[in-house]
Structure formats: structure tokens, C-alpha cells
Amino acid sequence: MHSSHPLVAGIVHEAPGSTVRLRPVAEDDLAMLRRFAVEPGLIGLDWAGFRDAAAPARRFAEDGYLGEQVGGLIVQVEPSDVAAGFLSYRQGQYGGRAPYWEIGIVLLPEWRGRGLGWRAQALLCDYLFSHTPAQRIQAGTHAENVAEQRSLEKAGFQLEGVLRACEFRAGAWRDGWLYSRLRDDPSPL
Template sequence: MSLLIAPVVPAGSLSSSVQPSLLSSDEGLLLRPWAVEDAVVLQGAFQDATIRRWSMRRMTSRAEAEEWIAAAGRQWQEERGAQWVVTHAVGGELLGRVALRWMDLFQGLAECAYWVLPHARGYGVAPRSLTTLSDWALKEVDFHRLELAHSDRNEASCRVADKAGFTFEGVRRSALRHADGWHDMHLHARIQGDAEPLSGKG
């Protein structure tokens, strides 16, 4: 059966090339693919109380971290998702993670996710890295819509979404189960043609 519409992002658009590294507009942050050498920092990130609170994952060993990194590489090849580690552009210190957690190339839709290591919080790392990723996804890959969902109790993520140009669209009631029970989820989105985000100005 033939389709009435063509894919927004043709299959193979990503997997036909290596996953790129992305530089923020202020040239202060570099988003690069995860490497096996990052496993110790990745494992340590999941010992942080804030990251643990909002994550569905527990990571208790270096081997588990290495497998997560290997799976991230497979995600890119299979065009199911894409993971980046956020670093200082100069010196390469690891600061956090930003991702297209899942992707639907046919519809041109993806969901963004991020976290920042404790020592890097308070410096705009999350909104700047999210803006860098979403600019690339919308302007270079040609995704049509990027979504972002977070617990209604996670006020910090709400601020990040707003600064990165993701419009608040509503509440998904009792939509995701965390370790402490069901949470309402705030839904934000950035689409083709939206105004430039605050974190991309100045």
C-alpha cells in the first residue's frame, strides 16, 4: 500500500554519516558523542540525588555505563535516538547530557531530554545545550517538531524549556510513574518557525 505523504526526514539521513559534534552559538559548549572513556563520569552522574529523582534509570557499575554508551551508538545507527555528552568547548570537562531520547523520522518528531552534573549547575548549561541541539535538529536535519516532557514538580526543567524556546502546551495528567508514584507531566514543544529562544540571543 502506498503512502499519501513522504517522510519528513528520509530514512538514512542520520545513519549514513557519523554522529556530529555540535558547538553552541557562544562557542562555550561542545556536544559530542559519548565515548567509552566517559563511563566513570556517567556512572557517577546517576549517584546524584537530583538526577536519580527524575530518572527512570539506576546505574550501579562501570560495565552498565559502558553498555549504555554502546547502546547510544546503536541508537544513532538505527535512527531511534541520539545522545550527546555536554562538555566545555575548551578543556573538554564533562558537564552533562542532552539527547533526542526517541525519534520518528517519518513524522519529523523527536523528544528531547537532558541533565547537568552538580558542579555545572547554575551556569546556563542546560538551556544552552538544549538550544544547540534543537537548532541542529530543526534547521539542519529538518525535524518539524521537538517535544519535551517533565514532571510538574520539576520547576528547574520548566525554566530550561522556556529559555530554550519550548512553548508550554499543557499537562498530561498522571502520565508517568516515578519512584515516588505517578506524576502529572508538563508538555513543551518547539516547532519549525518558532521564535529564536532566549538562550540563543545575545
């Protein structure tokens, strides 16, 4: 375990009926991450074809998914301690000097529609704003993914606009929607 990272203790949000916790990837989670790489449709509209099923194990061996600029955490539901999905973060820069984070989430189908996604995304934003100097966190989604649009809005994000023809999916170029949450925006938690 890569215990020097501050996320090892976990990030928690309690709500009636369940607690959402973000925690580092553990070796037992690699089977779920392999599934995301090789099961068509499991990650919804983001499916872009088969990926290297061994890549999650290589990444885990490299840094436990806790890189300084690119990382990922498991979305865990308590009290059952079940891994419900994966939340990623990647650092970028505008103009070479303005760092931001881009986040993404994928939940297993049985955990969708339960309010876990927005809570997990809000937890990660609060953590990143507390521990990094970034002013901005952004997330993109598909025009037809109404559930994720609502999730981002509940997590404190605002729609910025449409990114025209930003993604090649299912044989065609498609538009995406870009959302952001700024440091000064209130946390919904």
C-alpha cells in the same frame, strides 16, 4: 570512534565566560554515564531506581550513542573541556507519519544553574531541525522542576499542557509538563 556521524565535529555556542559544545560520547565519558545509572539523586527527580551500570558501555560499543532514532551527546564546557552532562534524543511518531524528537538533559550538580542546559538544548534543536525533516521537538519535565521549565522556555520551547498521571515516581503517580518547539519557532541562539 564512530566518525561517520556529522556530530563528530561538534556543535558549539559561545557565550561570555564559557562555550557550550555538544560532542559524541567518548570512552572516557562512560564513568559519568555509569554514575547516572547508580547514584541515587544524581539526576534529580528523574531517579527511578538503580539501573544496569554496564549498560552505558554496551550502548557505546553498539553505536557510540549515535543511533538514527535514539542517541545521546555529551554537554562539554570549554575552554576547560569538561564533560558537564548528557543530552539525549529519541525519535517518535504521531499518527504513524509525523516524526518528532523528544529530548532530555541531565547535568552534573556542579554545572546546574549556569545557563548551560538551555544553550545545550537549543543547540540540539537547531541541529535536529537542520538535518532531519521533523517539524516538532518536545521535552517533558516535572511540575516542581521550575529550573528546567525556565531552561526549556529560554531554549525556545512553549508549554503545551499537563500530562496527567504520566509518571510513577517516589511511590505515586505524578503529572508531567509537556513543552515543544516547532521548526518555525525562532531559535534563541
